[in-house]
Amino acid sequence: MSEREREEIFSVRGPVLIAGVLIDGEEVDIAIDDDGTIAAIGPGARSAISAEIVMDGRGHLAVPGLVNTHTHAAMTLLRGYADDMRLQEWLAEKIWPLEARLTGDDVYWGTKLACLEMIRSGTTAFNDMYFFMERAAQAVSEMGIRATLAYGFIDLADAEKREAEIRATEALVRHIGSMGNPRIRAAVGPHAVYTVSPEGLRWCAEYAREQGIGIHIHVAETEEEVRNCVREFGRRPPAHLDRCGCLTPRTVAAHCCWLDESECRLFADRGVHVSHNPASNMKLAVGRAMPYHWLRAHGVNVTLGTDGCASNNSLDMLEEMKFAALLQKFAWNSQTMLPAHEAIAIATEAGARALGIGPGRLAPGAPADIVLLDLAAVCNTPLHHADSNAVYACNGGAVKTVLCNGRVVMHDRFVPGEAEIREGAAQAAQALVRRSLEF
Amino acid sequence: MSEREREEIFSVRGPVLIAGVLIDGEEVDIAIDDDGTIAAIGPGARSAISAEIVMDGRGHLAVPGLVNTHTHAAMTLLRGYADDMRLQEWLAEKIWPLEARLTGDDVYWGTKLACLEMIRSGTTAFNDMYFFMERAAQAVSEMGIRATLAYGFIDLADAEKREAEIRATEALVRHIGSMGNPRIRAAVGPHAVYTVSPEGLRWCAEYAREQGIGIHIHVAETEEEVRNCVREFGRRPPAHLDRCGCLTPRTVAAHCCWLDESECRLFADRGVHVSHNPASNMKLAVGRAMPYHWLRAHGVNVTLGTDGCASNNSLDMLEEMKFAALLQKFAWNSQTMLPAHEAIAIATEAGARALGIGPGRLAPGAPADIVLLDLAAVCNTPLHHADSNAVYACNGGAVKTVLCNGRVVMHDRFVPGEAEIREGAAQAAQALVRRSLEF
Numbered sequence: 001m002s003e004r005e006r007e008e009i010f011s012v013r014g015p016v017l018i019a020g021v022l023i024d025g026e027e028v029d030i031a032i033d034d035d036g037t038i039a040a041i042g043p044g045a046r047s048a049i050s051a052e053i054v055m056d057g058r059g060h061l062a063v064p065g066l067v068n069t070h071t072h073a074a075m076t077l078l079r080g081y082a083d084d085m086r087l088q089e090w091l092a093e094k095i096w097p098l099e100a101r102l103t104g105d106d107v108y109w110g111t112k113l114a115c116l117e118m119i120r121s122g123t124t125a126f127n128d129m130y131f132f133m134e135r136a137a138q139a140v141s142e143m144g145i146r147a148t149l150a151y152g153f154i155d156l157a158d159a160e161k162r163e164a165e166i167r168a169t170e171a172l173v174r175h176i177g178s179m180g181n182p183r184i185r186a187a188v189g190p191h192a193v194y195t196v197s198p199e200g201l202r203w204c205a206e207y208a209r210e211q212g213i214g215i216h217i218h219v220a221e222t223e224e225e226v227r228n229c230v231r232e233f234g235r236r237p238p239a240h241l242d243r244c245g246c247l248t249p250r251t252v253a254a255h256c257c258w259l260d261e262s263e264c265r266l267f268a269d270r271g272v273h274v275s276h277n278p279a280s281n282m283k284l285a286v287g288r289a290m291p292y293h294w295l296r297a298h299g300v301n302v303t304l305g306t307d308g309c310a311s312n313n314s315l316d317m318l319e320e321m322k323f324a325a326l327l328q329k330f331a332w333n334s335q336t337m338l339p340a341h342e343a344i345a346i347a348t349e350a351g352a353r354a355l356g357i358g359p360g361r362l363a364p365g366a367p368a369d370i371v372l373l374d375l376a377a378v379c380n381t382p383l384h385h386a387d388s389n390a391v392y393a394c395n396g397g398a399v400k401t402v403l404c405n406g407r408v409v410m411h412d413r414f415v416p417g418e419a420e421i422r423e424g425a426a427q428a429a430q431a432l433v434r435r436s437l438e439f
Numbered sequence: 440m441s442e443r444e445r446e447e448i449f450s451v452r453g454p455v456l457i458a459g460v461l462i463d464g465e466e467v468d469i470a471i472d473d474d475g476t477i478a479a480i481g482p483g484a485r486s487a488i489s490a491e492i493v494m495d496g497r498g499h500l501a502v503p504g505l506v507n508t509h510t511h512a513a514m515t516l517l518r519g520y521a522d523d524m525r526l527q528e529w530l531a532e533k534i535w536p537l538e539a540r541l542t543g544d545d546v547y548w549g550t551k552l553a554c555l556e557m558i559r560s561g562t563t564a565f566n567d568m569y570f571f572m573e574r575a576a577q578a579v580s581e582m583g584i585r586a587t588l589a590y591g592f593i594d595l596a597d598a599e600k601r602e603a604e605i606r607a608t609e610a611l612v613r614h615i616g617s618m619g620n621p622r623i624r625a626a627v628g629p630h631a632v633y634t635v636s637p638e639g640l641r642w643c644a645e646y647a648r649e650q651g652i653g654i655h656i657h658v659a660e661t662e663e664e665v666r667n668c669v670r671e672f673g674r675r676p677p678a679h680l681d682r683c684g685c686l687t688p689r690t691v692a693a694h695c696c697w698l699d700e701s702e703c704r705l706f707a708d709r710g711v712h713v714s715h716n717p718a719s720n721m722k723l724a725v726g727r728a729m730p731y732h733w734l735r736a737h738g739v740n741v742t743l744g745t746d747g748c749a750s751n752n753s754l755d756m757l758e759e760m761k762f763a764a765l766l767q768k769f770a771w772n773s774q775t776m777l778p779a780h781e782a783i784a785i786a787t788e789a790g791a792r793a794l795g796i797g798p799g800r801l802a803p804g805a806p807a808d809i810v811l812l813d814l815a816a817v818c819n820t821p822l823h824h825a826d827s828n829a830v831y832a833c834n835g836g837a838v839k840t841v842l843c844n845g846r847v848v849m850h851d852r853f854v855p856g857e858a859e860i861r862e863g864a865a866q867a868a869q870a871l872v873r874r875s876l877e878f
Contacts, residue, residue: 397836
């Protein structure tokens with residue numbers, strides 16, 4: 001492909017036809033409207049639009065864009081900075097000193113790198129919580145994918161700090177509103193029951209309700225969190241959060257390793273979405289896997305997330321699907337738990353539902369967030385079952401082309417500006433470490 | 440690179456210089472003799488040989504070739520054929536019916552595909568156990584990597600079957616001897632205590648001793664195996680195997696999930712090598728992770744393997760390192776267990792020691808089994824710690840170029856004949872399924 005043809009693909013703003021792609025074993029065309037929605041799928045889709053460009057989909061499998069429901073995207077800058085340490089030492093000696101020196105520019109470059117990594121591994125939407133989120137919004141806007149962005153609200157039971165966090169949260173929500181970018185949404189991000197006071201949690205819940213936006217929070221990640229919550233507030237995290245109004249149909253609760261069965265039922269009653277983060281939970285040795293069987297039995301919407309790059313250290317959702325399917329089998333002692341098609345569902349449909357971005361399926365009327373997987377990849381050879389290959393054999397390397405909102409963001413593994421992003425992020429990471437060592 | 444330059448690289452049989460590659464943070468040259476050993480490493484290495492070709496190593500990190508110590512390579516043909524089933528149904532309804540119709544051609548194509556997958560993900564040696572192994576040897580010989588090949592010896596306590604297995608084992612060992620290929624070795628492959636009688640195990644041990652070759656066996660994979668062994672033979676698998684002479688310094692014991700501490704000590708006393716197979720153990724929900732801490736404390740040589748593609752379903756050792764490091768932390772409740780540098784050591788040095796193929800390190804005198812990782816990959820951005828990135832962030836997609844025994848087997852992700860191998864293996868897999876449905 002010539003550079004000119006490539007430029008053309010990335011600059012298309014009109015209707016797009018993807019021709020001859022495989023979906024559920026059938027070769028079909030996908031017609032995409034100029035507003036970024038799927039107009040038609042099937043042999044006759046070609047006539048549904050007047051395509052500005054026709055992409056050759058032959059030799060590819062089309063799947064919905066993956067949805068990562070729990071990240072701290074800019075922590076890509078900390079990838080591999082410190083691992084294999086005891087949690088408290090790791091946080092106190094390595095992570096916090098670096099985060100204390102973090103700038104808006106760092107968050108911009110870290111989020112650019114994260115978006116690049118997500119695009120290259122088939123993710124088209126993510127649910128993020130971190131700092132300097134206006135700069136994260138800028139990065140996401142430039143990269144062309146979707147994000148729900150929350151400022152990490154941490155008041156440590158300090159009234160003055162709480163006021164500052166309230167102002168920061170309000171400012172981010174106003175800023176994202178003013179951007180008017182349909183791909184980017186705001187959420188409220190109360191960090192966890194051990195970092196946010198009940199007053200802070202109540203304000204977050206009330207403000208999210210007023211604004212009609214999501215709540216993104218860490219819940220029951222470790223046994224210590226549960227124990228301390230009982231000691232301090234007389235109840236376990238879910239009951240405590242419920243009293244503070246934080247359990248809602250707009251809430252995404254990350255981790256949830258230590259929920260008991262009654263808490264799974266409570267989450268179902270409240271319509272809370274859960275983000276399963278298997279690789280992070282294993283790496284940080286949290287001692288228990290999220291109880292998928294109970295959540296599923298009670299009808300909770302379980303989704304999938306990678307967590308940040310300090311505790312994973314990858315944003316590859318194809319890899320994360322394998323970790324989820326394997327961890328659930330191992331931890332709950334069942335060879336049939338979380339089969340391949342469910343692993344794909346939690347990474348697509350369930351994630352899209354949690355973030356309110358369409359059905360997370362390839363269907364007419366759905367947003368054209370589309371990933372083309374390489375059928376010629378070794379991981380797709382042989383092709384007995386495409387779902388199984390995607391979950392158990394492939395990783396992000398099998399992703400060839402990605403569209404978000406009907407626009408091409410990667411084509412044949414080429415992402416515009418990739419080298420500059422890697423360079424900018426690497427320099428930001430180096431400078432951040434240097435600054436942290438100067439003190 | 441032109442096709443002619445590419446052909447030249449793959450046809451080189453003389454000394455090779457890899458220039459400007461990164462090892463332990465330093466840019467160095469690697470000089471390789473025409474007999475396939477590393478002649479020198481360092482700034483002055485260039486003068487140690489008269490290079491037939493100079494490869495540009497800049498922008499790459501050099502690591503030793505990965506060693507996969509437990510595979511059933513040809514099972515790539517069954518990748519994704521059946522998953523998420525109860526073990527007995529999975530074996531009886533899906534795997535065994537297919538294996539009953541397996542031909543030598545199938546094993547040839549399955550092993551070709553496995554070698555292709557291993558090369559593409561940085562593996563240069565593997566320890567295999569399956570059937571029609573003469574055809575596996577042919578595939579390995581053509582693909583240019585190393586393998587230790589064992590016929591899967593299963594007598595089911597039947598004297599007649601035992602005689603046939605003995606003849607098959609002897610025939611393979613003779614055949615591999617007659618090949619005279621230094622990259623390919625034979626081993627004896629008594630499948631497990633539940634499939635081989637004590638007489639069969641004793642014969643295997645004695646024959647391996649006489650021939651001075653390895654023993655490759657599954658040990659203590661499930662609790663049921665341990666329980667049944669106690670019921671049938673009055674002792675647990677390690678003690679039973681020890682009485683049959685199977686625990687030796689030439690033995691590789693796969694899985695070992697259910698060893699107790701005294702058995703780890705016994706393995707250390709006998710010099711047995713253990714192959715950790717974390718993804719397979721998780722997928723098949725064996726209920727317990729190999730006790731790495733005890734094995735390590737007693738000085739057992741722990742290595743890493745993927746198991747076959749029916750129970751993983753990938754042969755990517757970079758991915759497997761992450762599964763090992765994360766499973767050990769999670770299962771044994773320790774954030775510091777199996778840190779990144781140890782994960783790399785079990786996948787390289789320890790594996791090479793188990794198979795008797797040099798030090799598994801990049802050092803003068805060592806076999807030139809060398810993997811060049813892409814420093815421009817997103818998973819290597821930023822590059823705070825190369826080991827951490829390799830284990831926790833990268834997968835096989837970061838492998839750019841691979842040499843085995845001083846010969847280039849992949850260059851810039853190009854493997855000669857790749858399309859033909861994928862096509863041949865896919866056709867063999869389809870035909871195998873068709874045959875199994877005809878009955």
